[in-house]
Structures are given as structure tokens and as C-alpha cells.
Amino acid sequence: MIEPTTLALTGDRIEAVYEFHGDVTEAEKRANALRVEQTIEFPADLVPDDDIQRSVVGRIESIEVVDSGLVCAVVSYAVETTGYELPQLMNVLWGNSALLPGIRLIDFKLPDSLLDRFPGPRYGIMGLRDMFDAPTRPLLATALKPMGLSSERLAATAYDLALGGMDMIKDDHSLSNQPFAPFVERVQRCAEAVAKANAQTGLNSVYMPSINAPYDLLDERVEAAIDAGAGALLVLPGITSFDQMRYLASKVEVPIMGHPAFLGSYSASPTNGIAHGKLYGTMMRIAGADLSVYPNYGGRFSFTRGECRDVVANLTGPLGNLRPAFPSPGGGMTLDRVPEILEFYGNDVALLIGGDLHRGDNLAKTAANFRAAVGG
Amino acid sequence: MIEPTTLALTGDRIEAVYEFHGDVTEAEKRANALRVEQTIEFPADLVPDDDIQRSVVGRIESIEVVDSGLVCAVVSYAVETTGYELPQLMNVLWGNSALLPGIRLIDFKLPDSLLDRFPGPRYGIMGLRDMFDAPTRPLLATALKPMGLSSERLAATAYDLALGGMDMIKDDHSLSNQPFAPFVERVQRCAEAVAKANAQTGLNSVYMPSINAPYDLLDERVEAAIDAGAGALLVLPGITSFDQMRYLASKVEVPIMGHPAFLGSYSASPTNGIAHGKLYGTMMRIAGADLSVYPNYGGRFSFTRGECRDVVANLTGPLGNLRPAFPSPGGGMTLDRVPEILEFYGNDVALLIGGDLHRGDNLAKTAANFRAAVGG
Known part of the structure; x- marks a missing residue:
């Protein structure tokens, strides 16, 4: 178990929507694995009830059974996990989860504090x-x-x-x-x-x-x-x-x-x-x-x-x-x-x-x- | 129809192996589409029987039915299509075909004239x-x-x-x-x-x-x-x-x-x-x-x-x-x-x-x- 951490976070969060294909009874477990995989990639049981556990680890905002083989989950991430840089934003959204079977990233919303870093199309x-x-x-x-x-x-x-x-x-x-x-x-x-x-x-x-x-x-x-x-x-x-x-x-x-x-x-x-x-x-x-x-x-x-x-x-x-x-x-x-x-x-x-x-x-x-x- | 072209090519070719999943009776047509897609991306009937048609367009070296839903084709490309650069090599091997359904790149072999451009691992x-x-x-x-x-x-x-x-x-x-x-x-x-x-x-x-x-x-x-x-x-x-x-x-x-x-x-x-x-x-x-x-x-x-x-x-x-x-x-x-x-x-x-x-x-x-x- 690591020592507890206190962090100063803005509270701004990214929301990503993932589909979990396959046995719906496994979906919550898989969503819990994903929210860890995309962030701390560390055994969750070794992190105390601190700011890392509560805020840096992704958070399941909602989880819903869509049909017999499909569950949809909204997972949020502290904007700070991206370092406000595009390569790490991609990593947070889809880095290791791309390697997990039966998961698809179907939507994401970025807070203005992150979007403001990307000027987007010049014309x-x-x-x-x-x-x-x-x-x-x-x-x-x-x-x-x-x-x-x-x-x-x-x-x-x-x-x-x-x-x-x-x-x-x-x-x-x-x-x-x-x-x-x-x-x-x-x-x-x-x-x-x-x-x-x-x-x-x-x-x-x-x-x-x-x-x-x-x-x-x-x-x-x-x-x-x-x-x-x-x-x-x-x-x-x-x-x-x-x-x-x-x-x-x-x-x-x-x-x-x-x-x-x-x-x-x-x-x-x-x-x-x-x-x-x-x-x-x-x-x-x-x-x-x-x-x-x-x-x-x-x-x-x-x-x-x-x-x-x-x-x-x-x-x-x-x-x-x-x-x-x-x-x-x-x-x-x-x-x-x-x-x-x-x-x-x-x-x-x-x-x-x-x-x-x-x-x-x-x-x-x-x-x-x-x-x-x-x-x- | 464009005017015929004469090119000086080394004759060195890349060999890529693709799987075509789905109806095997369509596979030859799909392999023919792929060899064009990955190279000239131009209506093949508008290119005369010239060096572009014969050598720049990918060439089907072999095509084999593996089972009822799978055909394997070896397609070769003139090494010059890559410009001897890694980004364009990636493009020749998998650029647009990634967008085609039911195709997988399972192997490729590069001629020494291309491999020599890539030092590979330093250690x-x-x-x-x-x-x-x-x-x-x-x-x-x-x-x-x-x-x-x-x-x-x-x-x-x-x-x-x-x-x-x-x-x-x-x-x-x-x-x-x-x-x-x-x-x-x-x-x-x-x-x-x-x-x-x-x-x-x-x-x-x-x-x-x-x-x-x-x-x-x-x-x-x-x-x-x-x-x-x-x-x-x-x-x-x-x-x-x-x-x-x-x-x-x-x-x-x-x-x-x-x-x-x-x-x-x-x-x-x-x-x-x-x-x-x-x-x-x-x-x-x-x-x-x-x-x-x-x-x-x-x-x-x-x-x-x-x-x-x-x-x-x-x-x-x-x-x-x-x-x-x-x-x-x-x-x-x-x-x-x-x-x-x-x-x-x-x-x-x-x-x-x-x-x-x-x-x-x-x-x-x-x-x-x-x-x-x-x-x-």
C-alpha cells in the first residue's frame, strides 16, 4: 500500500463513453479495469482512499445495459491526467484499452480548459x-x-x-x-x-x-x-x-x-x-x-x-x-x-x-x- | 486514357501477404482492387499497358483459397513506390486498405535495398x-x-x-x-x-x-x-x-x-x-x-x-x-x-x-x- 496523496485539482473532467461487448454480467468489472488501465495502471487495492484513488483514477459516471451483449459506460478522467497535451489525451482516451478485447470508444467530451489548448482549424x-x-x-x-x-x-x-x-x-x-x-x-x-x-x-x-x-x-x-x-x-x-x-x-x-x-x-x-x-x-x-x-x-x-x-x-x-x-x-x-x-x-x-x-x-x-x- | 509511361525501375519488390475474409468467389476481384488502391488509386482501365500498369500497380504474385471464407494473396509492389521512406512504406502496405472491410495484412518482406535504409535497433x-x-x-x-x-x-x-x-x-x-x-x-x-x-x-x-x-x-x-x-x-x-x-x-x-x-x-x-x-x-x-x-x-x-x-x-x-x-x-x-x-x-x-x-x-x-x- 502506498502512502496517501493530496492533490490540487481543478475538478474539470473529460467524459468518455465506452461500449463493452460480450457478457453483460462482466461489464462492470471490465469498466472498473478500464478506468484503472487508462490512468494509474496499478493495482487499485494498493492505492489508499486518497486523491489518486478518488480523482486520478477514472470514475464510472454511469453504466447501462443496452442489450443482451452490450453495456455502455461513461467514464470520466481528471483533465490533469492529459497534461493538457494531445498525445497524452489520446493515451488517456484509448492508449491501453485498444489492447483489451470487445471495447469501443464511441464518444468523448472535453472541458473548455482542455479544448482551449487546441486552436483547431485555422480556416x-x-x-x-x-x-x-x-x-x-x-x-x-x-x-x-x-x-x-x-x-x-x-x-x-x-x-x-x-x-x-x-x-x-x-x-x-x-x-x-x-x-x-x-x-x-x-x-x-x-x-x-x-x-x-x-x-x-x-x-x-x-x-x-x-x-x-x-x-x-x-x-x-x-x-x-x-x-x-x-x-x-x-x-x-x-x-x-x-x-x-x-x-x-x-x-x-x-x-x-x-x-x-x-x-x-x-x-x-x-x-x-x-x-x-x-x-x-x-x-x-x-x-x-x-x-x-x-x-x-x-x-x-x-x-x-x-x-x-x-x-x-x-x-x-x-x-x-x-x-x-x-x-x-x-x-x-x-x-x-x-x-x-x-x-x-x-x-x-x-x-x-x-x-x-x-x-x-x-x-x-x-x-x-x-x-x-x-x-x- | 493517359499517355504511356516508361520508367527506370530497379526490379526490387516488396512482398505483402493479405488475407481476404468473406465470399471466396469475390476474392480475386478484391485483390485486384487492393493492388490498385495501395498504389495508383486510379481507374485501372484508364492506364495503358505501360510501366505504370505493369510495375507501379501492385502485382498479384499468388492467390490461394485457404478455407470457405478465407483467401490469401501475395501482392508485390515496386520498391520505388515507397520512395525509400518509412511513412510511405506504411502507406503502401496498409494506407487505404485499412478502410476496406475484411482484409488483414499478415506478412511482408522487404528487399535489402529498402531494409538498408533503416538502421533498426542501435543496441x-x-x-x-x-x-x-x-x-x-x-x-x-x-x-x-x-x-x-x-x-x-x-x-x-x-x-x-x-x-x-x-x-x-x-x-x-x-x-x-x-x-x-x-x-x-x-x-x-x-x-x-x-x-x-x-x-x-x-x-x-x-x-x-x-x-x-x-x-x-x-x-x-x-x-x-x-x-x-x-x-x-x-x-x-x-x-x-x-x-x-x-x-x-x-x-x-x-x-x-x-x-x-x-x-x-x-x-x-x-x-x-x-x-x-x-x-x-x-x-x-x-x-x-x-x-x-x-x-x-x-x-x-x-x-x-x-x-x-x-x-x-x-x-x-x-x-x-x-x-x-x-x-x-x-x-x-x-x-x-x-x-x-x-x-x-x-x-x-x-x-x-x-x-x-x-x-x-x-x-x-x-x-x-x-x-x-x-x-x-
């Missing part, structure tokens, strides 16, 4: 609407691909897409620093091509390179991109971390689009992982994404309409003082689906159509058709 | 054996906790554990920069306490702070830790990225222990994610972990004996010129299980016992009993 929906002179219409995004093309050919593609009036022309998330189109060369050519098209159209298309850089080359690549005239950045937090995205959003004065690469395994299982809305919505927004890409329902991936709605609600609903961010559904979207997608999302959406724009023999014209389809 | 098993003057015995690791204790009390705990002869005294992975024990203060006190104990015992116990730092504070915290005398670092790549760990291993001349926080969702589902051995074994080792922590079978978590064996095989088996790394099974281990655990692992293991050492009223003595139990 958000209103900022991007200003940037693209698009007060009400949906925004338009597309991707440069396929991997294997030279920088020159990607730049020619970017030029056509900008002529066609795309707001955001992003690198495919798989473009990094391959010999086919090395990063610095590519961003220079593509940014130049988009600027040339803008001079002709009078629009403000932005080129958005994919920043999936080695840790020690991040600043240098981002600087090269900004110097070349990149107008936004594509970031892959599942690979390079949510906190790196937060850092970029705090430092770089261009919009950031978060991409879901490598994150899918968190949302793939109904009995483990993190709910779609919290992962592709709240986490992306806290980490500063102005736009969050995710697979739309009915494309090549497996998200349902409900899961897409959940993402939108968390990107755009109230979250402290953080700006709302654009949902950017993609993943095998086609031009002929635009009316249906707009009916589902309304106008606060950044539509992302990649490969399908390349059907036909005039890319700029297909892109212009895409723009016309949203009334742009 | 590895032999280097750590030298460091702790432990030519044959298992190594001993333990954790400072519970969160909520002051730096002074954590340091007092570290002192006792070092007196008891622990090789590695790590911060609990949940200690970051909380007000209870702020990072810089904590690492100074704890490193000092361990040095004091070493002066008495003549041993070389190391204090291993947990580095779960915000992106922009990483270098400063690591420098503070090393300056204070920390003899190793605990890193959480599931939160701060595998590539950050690779960076640290390349830069900092102390051993690194990789911790599985936030990674559990990749290994939780038998029908999605990444096999235990590849994630907690190969990935950790490529990214430079000298030791990889994972939940032992029979503890609070859910790993099986087979999964633990898979981790060990990938930490210690042949992998280019990379040094083998120590498996460090933990997660609710107890002193009375030591003989059984050693029978399972043999001596090439770094046993990790945390809370259980705190039972009884003499921590240094319990730690000494742990050391005696491995013949140290």
Missing part, C-alpha cells in the same frame, strides 16, 4: 469559403494521380484541373518522394502550373501537396512547399500522427486537409476501435484539419450513411471555440452521383472526385462539368 | 546484454507509477527499484507532463535517484522516461532527459508515429523501448488490421526499438501464446542487417509467473513487471526477489 468552413469566393456552394477537390507520372505530367494535369475550376488540387495521398516525381521538383512544377491557370481563369485554385514526410524532413519539405506556392497541405495523421498535424496547423498559414490513410483499422470493427465521428470528425478537428477526407457511403469502401452523418456532425457541431471543418467525402466518387451526394450533405461539403474526372478526352472540360454540377 | 539484444553486464540472463524491467505521485515520490520509488537490481526502470507510459510530476522535474529527480542507487550497488540500472511529447517539444524534452542522465527512452509509436521513433533511434545514443499504446486496434480483429508479429515485431524493429513491449498471454489482455510467439519470431529472426530486439512481455505480469514465462520465452526476454512488485512493504527487496528469480 474552417467560413475561412475556406472566403478563400475560394464560394459563399454558399459546395467546394470542389480533386487529386493528382496516378503515381508513376513525372512531375511535368502531374503539373500538366494540375493545370487542366485548375483551368476547369477546381478549388483544391491535391496530390494523391500516395505521392511522397518517389523517384518518379521527387517531392521538391513536383511541388514546384505543380504550384507553378496552378498559378498559371489561375492567371487565366481569375480563380484561386490551390495546389495541395501531400506531406507524408520522414520526421526529420518535415519542416524542410513544408517550407519547400510553401515557398513554391502550395496553397494548402494534405496530411496523413494515421501515419505521421495527429499531433504532427496540430503542429502544422499552428505553424503554417494555409489550410490543412486530413486524410484517413492507416486509420481505417480503428473504425473497422463494431466491437473495437473508435467511432467514425470521433476519429474522422472530432480528432481531425482538434488536430487542426480544415477539411477531413473519409470514404463516402456507396463508394469503394464500407462506411454507412449513418457513419458519414456521424462524421459530419462532429466536424460541424459545437466544440468549444473551434471552427467547424468541411467534410470531404471521397473514395471512388463519380460525377453522376453529385446530385445525390449533395442531397445527402447539403452545401457544406468539399466534394472529392479523383479518377472519374479523367474519363473522356478533355480533363479541363470534365472538371468544368464537375464545377457546373455544383452551381459553381 | 539490440547483444548491445543491451553488454550494457547490463548480462551475457545470458533475462533482462529485468519495471515501471514507475501510479500517475498522481510527485516527482520526489516517483524518484524514491526509482531508487528502491534500482537498489533491487532492476536493469530498466521506465516511466509508466501514462506519465507525460502532468502537473503532478512535470516532465523535466521528474526526469531529473528520477535519473538522479537511479544514479545514486547505482553508486551503491555497482550496477548499471537505467532510468527510462516516457517520451510522449507534443511534436514541437520532442527535441527539447529528449535533450532534457539525456542531459539529466536518462539511460533509455520509452516511445509510443501508436500515438507519436513509427517514424518519430526511427528518428529518435537514429539520433539519440540510448536504447529505445517501443510501447503498444493506441496500437491495439490494429491487432484486435481477426479480419482487419495487421498481424501481431508484423506490428509489434517487424514494425517496431524497423523503426529502431531495442525492446518491444506487448501484452503477454495470460495477463490482463488478450494476446494468445501463438501471437506472442509471432512477435518474438519477428523481433529476433533474420531481417536484413537489422539487429534482433528484445521481446518485453508485460501487462499484469506477476512474480509467481516468472518460471512459467521463462519456460515459454527462454532467456532472450526482457521481463516487465510493474504493479505486482509493490506488494509487500519492501520494494527494494521485492525487486531483488524478481532479480533472483531470473538468476541475476
Whole structure:
């Protein structure tokens, strides 16, 4: 038994909601294990009835049997357990519990004292609407691909897409620093091509390179991109971390689009992982994404309409003082689906159509058709 | 249709093995979708019969029906698709496929031309054996906790554990920069306490702070830790990225222990994610972990004996010129299980016992009993 501890705590607490799948008679025991696992990770019987036991250890606020195989528990944590830093917030919410079977993090609420530490999206929906002179219409995004093309050919593609009036022309998330189109060369050519098209159209298309850089080359690549005239950045937090995205959003004065690469395994299982809305919505927004890409329902991936709605609600609903961010559904979207997608999302959406724009023999014209389809 | 491309490729290829769960008659179609998804992510019918179609797009090397609901496919990728960088290697292996239902990455082999870019563990098993003057015995690791204790009390705990002869005294992975024990203060006190104990015992116990730092504070915290005398670092790549760990291993001349926080969702589902051995074994080792922590079978978590064996095989088996790394099974281990655990692992293991050492009223003595139990 350790000696008792007295702590000065603010009383502010995070509330996390977990599902426990399996035998409901075991759920309370499992919730008790979780509240310890996520905090002190120490035999609870060795901690006296002190401030650690009462306040640092997670607290079960409620526990409810939902059905014969599912219990839902609200567990609260002292905000101090996070040290007011994003990496440790992630650790408190989901660090070791990810290793426990049959548990899913389905919601969390953060106190203002914590949310205030995260500026969130620098531009958000209103900022991007200003940037693209698009007060009400949906925004338009597309991707440069396929991997294997030279920088020159990607730049020619970017030029056509900008002529066609795309707001955001992003690198495919798989473009990094391959010999086919090395990063610095590519961003220079593509940014130049988009600027040339803008001079002709009078629009403000932005080129958005994919920043999936080695840790020690991040600043240098981002600087090269900004110097070349990149107008936004594509970031892959599942690979390079949510906190790196937060850092970029705090430092770089261009919009950031978060991409879901490598994150899918968190949302793939109904009995483990993190709910779609919290992962592709709240986490992306806290980490500063102005736009969050995710697979739309009915494309090549497996998200349902409900899961897409959940993402939108968390990107755009109230979250402290953080700006709302654009949902950017993609993943095998086609031009002929635009009316249906707009009916589902309304106008606060950044539509992302990649490969399908390349059907036909005039890319700029297909892109212009895409723009016309949203009334742009 | 895009214009044909000619590329100069080395011919070196990565081989990845994927399981496709579900209707076996759909598997070939799904494997064909995956090989495109992971590379060009572009309608395959728009790419002519050129070097992109033949070599950049992933190639199905073999495909085999394993049972009525499972097909296994070997897909190879040109090494150039990775740009020889770890973040993009992760993207090629598992980026978007993580979002596809019913697919699991169960193995991968990298050509030497890629492995040569990753130095891997700086110390590895032999280097750590030298460091702790432990030519044959298992190594001993333990954790400072519970969160909520002051730096002074954590340091007092570290002192006792070092007196008891622990090789590695790590911060609990949940200690970051909380007000209870702020990072810089904590690492100074704890490193000092361990040095004091070493002066008495003549041993070389190391204090291993947990580095779960915000992106922009990483270098400063690591420098503070090393300056204070920390003899190793605990890193959480599931939160701060595998590539950050690779960076640290390349830069900092102390051993690194990789911790599985936030990674559990990749290994939780038998029908999605990444096999235990590849994630907690190969990935950790490529990214430079000298030791990889994972939940032992029979503890609070859910790993099986087979999964633990898979981790060990990938930490210690042949992998280019990379040094083998120590498996460090933990997660609710107890002193009375030591003989059984050693029978399972043999001596090439770094046993990790945390809370259980705190039972009884003499921590240094319990730690000494742990050391005696491995013949140290």
C-alpha cells in the first residue's frame, strides 16, 4: 500500500463513453479495469482512499445495459491526467484499452480548459469559403494521380484541373518522394502550373501537396512547399500522427486537409476501435484539419450513411471555440452521383472526385462539368 | 486514357501477404482492387499497358483459397513506390486498405535495398546484454507509477527499484507532463535517484522516461532527459508515429523501448488490421526499438501464446542487417509467473513487471526477489 496523496485539482473532467461487448454480467468489472488501465495502471487495492484513488483514477459516471451483449459506460478522467497535451489525451482516451478485447470508444467530451489548448482549424468552413469566393456552394477537390507520372505530367494535369475550376488540387495521398516525381521538383512544377491557370481563369485554385514526410524532413519539405506556392497541405495523421498535424496547423498559414490513410483499422470493427465521428470528425478537428477526407457511403469502401452523418456532425457541431471543418467525402466518387451526394450533405461539403474526372478526352472540360454540377 | 509511361525501375519488390475474409468467389476481384488502391488509386482501365500498369500497380504474385471464407494473396509492389521512406512504406502496405472491410495484412518482406535504409535497433539484444553486464540472463524491467505521485515520490520509488537490481526502470507510459510530476522535474529527480542507487550497488540500472511529447517539444524534452542522465527512452509509436521513433533511434545514443499504446486496434480483429508479429515485431524493429513491449498471454489482455510467439519470431529472426530486439512481455505480469514465462520465452526476454512488485512493504527487496528469480 502506498502512502496517501493530496492533490490540487481543478475538478474539470473529460467524459468518455465506452461500449463493452460480450457478457453483460462482466461489464462492470471490465469498466472498473478500464478506468484503472487508462490512468494509474496499478493495482487499485494498493492505492489508499486518497486523491489518486478518488480523482486520478477514472470514475464510472454511469453504466447501462443496452442489450443482451452490450453495456455502455461513461467514464470520466481528471483533465490533469492529459497534461493538457494531445498525445497524452489520446493515451488517456484509448492508449491501453485498444489492447483489451470487445471495447469501443464511441464518444468523448472535453472541458473548455482542455479544448482551449487546441486552436483547431485555422480556416474552417467560413475561412475556406472566403478563400475560394464560394459563399454558399459546395467546394470542389480533386487529386493528382496516378503515381508513376513525372512531375511535368502531374503539373500538366494540375493545370487542366485548375483551368476547369477546381478549388483544391491535391496530390494523391500516395505521392511522397518517389523517384518518379521527387517531392521538391513536383511541388514546384505543380504550384507553378496552378498559378498559371489561375492567371487565366481569375480563380484561386490551390495546389495541395501531400506531406507524408520522414520526421526529420518535415519542416524542410513544408517550407519547400510553401515557398513554391502550395496553397494548402494534405496530411496523413494515421501515419505521421495527429499531433504532427496540430503542429502544422499552428505553424503554417494555409489550410490543412486530413486524410484517413492507416486509420481505417480503428473504425473497422463494431466491437473495437473508435467511432467514425470521433476519429474522422472530432480528432481531425482538434488536430487542426480544415477539411477531413473519409470514404463516402456507396463508394469503394464500407462506411454507412449513418457513419458519414456521424462524421459530419462532429466536424460541424459545437466544440468549444473551434471552427467547424468541411467534410470531404471521397473514395471512388463519380460525377453522376453529385446530385445525390449533395442531397445527402447539403452545401457544406468539399466534394472529392479523383479518377472519374479523367474519363473522356478533355480533363479541363470534365472538371468544368464537375464545377457546373455544383452551381459553381 | 493517359499517355504511356516508361520508367527506370530497379526490379526490387516488396512482398505483402493479405488475407481476404468473406465470399471466396469475390476474392480475386478484391485483390485486384487492393493492388490498385495501395498504389495508383486510379481507374485501372484508364492506364495503358505501360510501366505504370505493369510495375507501379501492385502485382498479384499468388492467390490461394485457404478455407470457405478465407483467401490469401501475395501482392508485390515496386520498391520505388515507397520512395525509400518509412511513412510511405506504411502507406503502401496498409494506407487505404485499412478502410476496406475484411482484409488483414499478415506478412511482408522487404528487399535489402529498402531494409538498408533503416538502421533498426542501435543496441539490440547483444548491445543491451553488454550494457547490463548480462551475457545470458533475462533482462529485468519495471515501471514507475501510479500517475498522481510527485516527482520526489516517483524518484524514491526509482531508487528502491534500482537498489533491487532492476536493469530498466521506465516511466509508466501514462506519465507525460502532468502537473503532478512535470516532465523535466521528474526526469531529473528520477535519473538522479537511479544514479545514486547505482553508486551503491555497482550496477548499471537505467532510468527510462516516457517520451510522449507534443511534436514541437520532442527535441527539447529528449535533450532534457539525456542531459539529466536518462539511460533509455520509452516511445509510443501508436500515438507519436513509427517514424518519430526511427528518428529518435537514429539520433539519440540510448536504447529505445517501443510501447503498444493506441496500437491495439490494429491487432484486435481477426479480419482487419495487421498481424501481431508484423506490428509489434517487424514494425517496431524497423523503426529502431531495442525492446518491444506487448501484452503477454495470460495477463490482463488478450494476446494468445501463438501471437506472442509471432512477435518474438519477428523481433529476433533474420531481417536484413537489422539487429534482433528484445521481446518485453508485460501487462499484469506477476512474480509467481516468472518460471512459467521463462519456460515459454527462454532467456532472450526482457521481463516487465510493474504493479505486482509493490506488494509487500519492501520494494527494494521485492525487486531483488524478481532479480533472483531470473538468476541475476
